[in-house]
Amino acid sequence: MCFAGIDIGSRxxxxxxxxxxxxxxxxxxxxTGFDPKSEADNLVNGVSFDRIMATGYGRNLFEISFxxxxxTEIKAHVRGVLAIFPGARTVLxxxxxxxxxxxxxxxxxxxxFEMNDRCAAGTGKFLEIMAKTLGFEIEAFGREALMAKxxxxxxxxxxxxxxxxxxxxxxxxxxxxxIARGLHTSVIRRAASMINRVSSEGDIVFTGGVAxxxxxxxxxxxxxxxxxxxxxxxxxxxxxxxALLAADNR
Amino acid sequence: MSEDYRSxxxxxxxxxxxxxxxxxxxxxxxQDIYLSQKDRPDGMGYFDFVMSEVHGLRIRELLDEKEAGRxxxxxxCVFVPEEIVLAANATLVGLCSxxxxxxxxVEKLLPRNTCALIKSLFGFxxxxxxxxxxxxxxxxxxxxCDGKKKAYESLNHLVKNLYIMDLPxxxxxxxxxxxxSEYDRFKTAVEELTGVSITAESLxxxxxxxxxxxxxxxxxxxxxxxxxxxxxxxxxxxxxxVFFYDNPARFTESVxxxxxxxxxxxxxxxxxxxxxxxxxxxxxxxxAVPNWKLPFIVETSGAxxxxxxxxxxxxxxxxxxxxxxxTVEEMMxxxxxxxxxxxxxxxTPNPERLKHIQEMVATYKANGVIHYSLQFCQPYLMESISVxxxxxEKNIPTLRIETDYSMEDVGQLKTRxxxxxxxxx
Ligand code: SF4
Ligand code: SF4
Numbered sequence: 001m002c003f004a005g006i007d008i009g010s011r012x013x014x015x016x017x018x019x020x021x022x023x024x025x026x027x028x029x030x031x032t033g034f035d036p037k038s039e040a041d042n043l044v045n046g047v048s049f050d051r052i053m054a055t056g057y058g059r060n061l062f063e064i065s066f067x068x069x070x071x072t073e074i075k076a077h078v079r080g081v082l083a084i085f086p087g088a089r090t091v092l093x094x095x096x097x098x099x100x101x102x103x104x105x106x107x108x109x110x111x112x113f114e115m116n117d118r119c120a121a122g123t124g125k126f127l128e129i130m131a132k133t134l135g136f137e138i139e140a141f142g143r144e145a146l147m148a149k150x151x152x153x154x155x156x157x158x159x160x161x162x163x164x165x166x167x168x169x170x171x172x173x174x175x176x177x178x179i180a181r182g183l184h185t186s187v188i189r190r191a192a193s194m195i196n197r198v199s200s201e202g203d204i205v206f207t208g209g210v211a212x213x214x215x216x217x218x219x220x221x222x223x224x225x226x227x228x229x230x231x232x233x234x235x236x237x238x239x240x241x242x243a244l245l246a247a248d249n250r
Numbered sequence: 251m252s253e254d255y256r257s258x259x260x261x262x263x264x265x266x267x268x269x270x271x272x273x274x275x276x277x278x279x280x281q282d283i284y285l286s287q288k289d290r291p292d293g294m295g296y297f298d299f300v301m302s303e304v305h306g307l308r309i310r311e312l313l314d315e316k317e318a319g320r321x322x323x324x325x326x327c328v329f330v331p332e333e334i335v336l337a338a339n340a341t342l343v344g345l346c347s348x349x350x351x352x353x354x355x356v357e358k359l360l361p362r363n364t365c366a367l368i369k370s371l372f373g374f375x376x377x378x379x380x381x382x383x384x385x386x387x388x389x390x391x392x393x394x395c396d397g398k399k400k401a402y403e404s405l406n407h408l409v410k411n412l413y414i415m416d417l418p419x420x421x422x423x424x425x426x427x428x429x430x431s432e433y434d435r436f437k438t439a440v441e442e443l444t445g446v447s448i449t450a451e452s453l454x455x456x457x458x459x460x461x462x463x464x465x466x467x468x469x470x471x472x473x474x475x476x477x478x479x480x481x482x483x484x485x486x487x488x489x490x491x492v493f494f495y496d497n498p499a500r501f502t503e504s505v506x507x508x509x510x511x512x513x514x515x516x517x518x519x520x521x522x523x524x525x526x527x528x529x530x531x532x533x534x535x536x537x538a539v540p541n542w543k544l545p546f547i548v549e550t551s552g553a554x555x556x557x558x559x560x561x562x563x564x565x566x567x568x569x570x571x572x573x574x575x576x577t578v579e580e581m582m583x584x585x586x587x588x589x590x591x592x593x594x595x596x597x598t599p600n601p602e603r604l605k606h607i608q609e610m611v612a613t614y615k616a617n618g619v620i621h622y623s624l625q626f627c628q629p630y631l632m633e634s635i636s637v638x639x640x641x642x643e644k645n646i647p648t649l650r651i652e653t654d655y656s657m658e659d660v661g662q663l664k665t666r667x668x669x670x671x672x673x674x675x
Contacts, residue, residue: 057661074669098665110673112642115666 001250004049005242006068007076008032008040008058011096011124011209014239015043022083022244027236032096037061053246055238057098071245073238074102074113079248080241081205082108084231090199092191092220093237094210096124099191103199112198121157122190124210129159130183133166134176141180142213148181157186181215188219195224203227207237255306258313262385265378272351272379273305276540283546284484289522291481291515293508297488300496304539308495309381315341316385321444324386326371327394328566328592329417331433331585336456336498337448338440343382344494345371345389346562348541350655352377359404365627366654367536368401375408382495386411388443390436393417394596395629413439419596430586437582453581454573461570463498466505471564473512474556475614478521479529480512483555484545485522490562491539523554528674529615533559533607533637534622535630536566541655544622544663551668556614559607560622565592568606595629603633604640611646618647618674620667625654647674 002025007014010032017026030043036058044052044066053069054062055076063070077093077100091102099122102113116122131141152174156162162183169179187210195204204226210216211234221228231237259269280301300308312322321340323330335342350366351373359376360369374380383389391402392415406412416432418425441447470489473480489505515521530553532544537560545555559565569591572584593603611619619641623630631652638648649670653659 057665072665072669072672074665075672098662110669112647113666113669113673115662115669 001051001247002049003243003247003250004044004047004052005076005239005244005246006040006044006052006054006056006062007073007238007242008036008054008056008062009073009096009238010057010098011128012235013040013043013056013058014236015047016236016239016243017047017049018240018243018247020247022247024240027233027239029235032058037065041065051246051250053242053249055242069246069249071242073098074100074110074115076238076241076245077207078102078104078108078110078241079244080237080239081207081231083240083244084237085205085229088205088229089202090195090204092195092204092206093208094123094187094191094206094216095208095238099123099194099208099210101191101194101198114194114198116194121159122187124208126157126159126162127183127187127210127213130162130166130180133163134170134180136176136180142184142215144177145180145184145215146218148175148177150178150181151185152178152182154179154182154186157190162186184213184215184219187216188223191216191220192223201226203229205229205231207231207234209235211235255310258310259305259381262309262381263378264381264384268352268377269305269379272349272377275349276304277302279540279542283542284488287482287484287522289520290485291508291522292511293504294485296504296508297485297492300492301488304495305381309385311497312341312343312382312385316387321387322385323440323443324383324389326390326398327392328561329392329394329589329594330390330415331436331589332460332498333453333456333571333581333585334433334437334440334448336459337453338437338444338446339452340387340440340444340446343386344538345374345380345383345386346494346536346538347371347374347380348538348655349373351379360401363626364401365397365535365624367538367624367627368397370538370655372401372405372408375405383409388413388439390415394594395627397627417596419598421590421597426586426590429590430582433582433586433589448578450576450578450581453578454575457571457573457581457585459498459502461573462502463493463505464567464570466502466509467493467567469509470505470512471557473509473516476516476521477529477615478519478525478527479523479554479556480515480521481508482522482545482549483530483532483558484542484549486555487537487542487545487558487562490558490560490567491537493567494562523549528553528617528671529556530554530671531557531559531607531610531614531616531619532563532622533610533619534634535624535627536561537622538562543653543655543657543660544620544651547660547664547667548620548671551664551671553667553671556616557610559603559610561592561594564610565594565603565606595633600633604637607637607641608644608646611641616646618649618670620670621648621650623650623652625652
């Protein structure tokens with residue numbers, strides 16, 4: 001039998017299919033775009049599986065059209081992380097518009113989680129908008145920030161204010177790399193305080209699209225002084241977890 | 251709605267167009283949230299009727315009472331003693347409002363970062379849509395949180411009949427003395443307003459009447475200990491909300507009727523949700539009509555709410571007034587004793603509240619607590635941190651929610667609440 005998990009996030013949609021042994025046999029990704037329901041339908045079309053489970057902020061859309069069971073991103077991420085790092089106790093997930101810090105009991109059950117409330121501060125969306133303001137490709141943004149010679153303090157975390165702060169820093173002639181580094185530092189500060197609120201020690205597993213950003217990875221481990229593990233494909237963890245949960249429920 | 255009501259509303263000075271809009275929203279919300287629930291117990295039809303006539307029949311009744319010389323007193327807080335009002339042959343109605351209205355106008359008078367409850371109270375006045383507010387002969391504002399007490403200074407320019415009650419913030423001998431002298435002053439003010447002097451007999455009757463109403467609610471609450479839960483948290487919240495403005499005798503009778511039906515259900519092991527559904531206690535800020543956002547999300551995400559540690563809930567109703575006193579003076583002391591136990595977060599320190607939450611978790615066999623605060627409500631937001639810490643030390647899972655009356659954060663809230671339910675399952 002085959003089990004699929006679909007993670008309908010605010011920026012991207014992932015689909016993972018696992019076999020009976022829980023090995024990944026297929027993984028696909030697409031942009032969420034303006035019509036998440038059709039994008040999800042397209043992604044699933046032609047893929048064969050026996051059961052599917054949906055997660056992500058668009059999970060309920062999918063629940064209706066596919067009559068699929070749903071789980072929250074939190075449970076899905078935990079399941080996905082545990083498949084790759086069985087001993088994990090702290091999970092940080094920073095996605096398109098949400099960030100979450102989750103602590104687990106020894107048996108892998110959720111003990112406590114924190115999640116940002118409504119605004120996009122400190123998430124992938126924030127970095128994306130800032131990269132654009134500075135004229136960097138999102139893929140290069142972290143790399144450029146890493147090359148900055150010094151850090152710079154950006155005080156606004158609100159996307160709107162940060163954008164104008166960045167514009168005025170550019171106007172002052174400051175280096176784009178340093179501004180980029182400052183923006184990364186401010187995202188880290190927020191993530192670190194969220195992590196520290198729920199857990200004070202031990203290794204951290206970092207998932208979600210933002211975990212691909214090299215600068216964030218480096219700064220975060222420096223700031224926290226804790227080991228950080230990143231799955232090979234951190235964006236797929238939610239979908240993988242959902243697929244594994246579909247298999248668990250068989 | 252009948253034409254008769256429209257002219258009644260116009261006479262009260264309501265803005266008919268805005269009022270239509272409000273009733274439209276209210277009706278739709280009630281339809282979607284309440285009437286769509288499955289397996290509601292017998293007797294809930296009473297609340298459906300009350301809600302459908304909330305601006306109609308009930309207002310007509312109040313106006314008829316006024317016609318017959320009775321006064322109407324409005325209140326924004328559970329510290330305003332209904333016993334005193336009833337004993338002077340007046341009626342008390344709760345005015346706390348649970349919806350955003352006329353926010354553009356409100357934000358000319360209040361800072362944007364004011365709690366939704368206070369903004370709503372202004373919105374209903376400025377938008378001219380609340381027939382209760384417009385029917386009152388006296389409005390009692392009380393010095394509780396800073397937001398409220400300063401807001402009443404502005405409200406005083408908008409209404410002619412505002413009476414301010416001071417309240418202690420520390421539970422000490424001096425605090426109790428202040429409460430006693432404020433209740434005495436209130437008694438005099440109500441007697442002056444109504445022209446009726448309170449007698450031992452009238453006060454005793456009033457105490458019994460309010461106790462009966464509270465006892466009915468206690469009975470309802472204790473039935474919620476059962477698993478499967480015989481009544482949804484939404485419906486129980488509604489009972490707690492209607493407590494504030496229905497006729498007391500009718501309310502008591504109707505709630506008791508619902509309890510009879512619930513007892514039958516429990517005997518048959520019939521519930522609104524299956525047995526072993528995760529059970530949640532909601533604790534925190536008041537949830538006034540029609541603020542049903544949180545319970546709606548919780549109960550459509552696979553859990554049931556089994557108790558409300560809230561002013562619209564057990565914090566407001568739990569203690570009875572001693573009925574054994576003989577003189578007016580003794581009864582006034584008994585009333586002070588009763589209200590003095592209300593553990594509102596404006597008190598400092600406020601350890602009784604934490605104790606009460608823990609008791610409720612045990613009594614109602616809750617699997618977790620959702621601490622509900624309105625955004626910008628300092629007293630409850632501040633307490634939410636120590637409450638969460640203390641509960642988690644006792645291995646009671648707790649989720650802190652901070653929200654307002656808008657629908658912007660429903661998606662986010664749903665994810666957090668669903669994840670919390672997964673966590674406690
Ligand atoms: S929270 Fe405090 S101030 Fe508000 S209604 Fe309750 S007792 Fe009154
Ligand atoms: S106590 Fe909190 S919810 Fe109540 S009025 Fe004050 S700020 Fe608003």
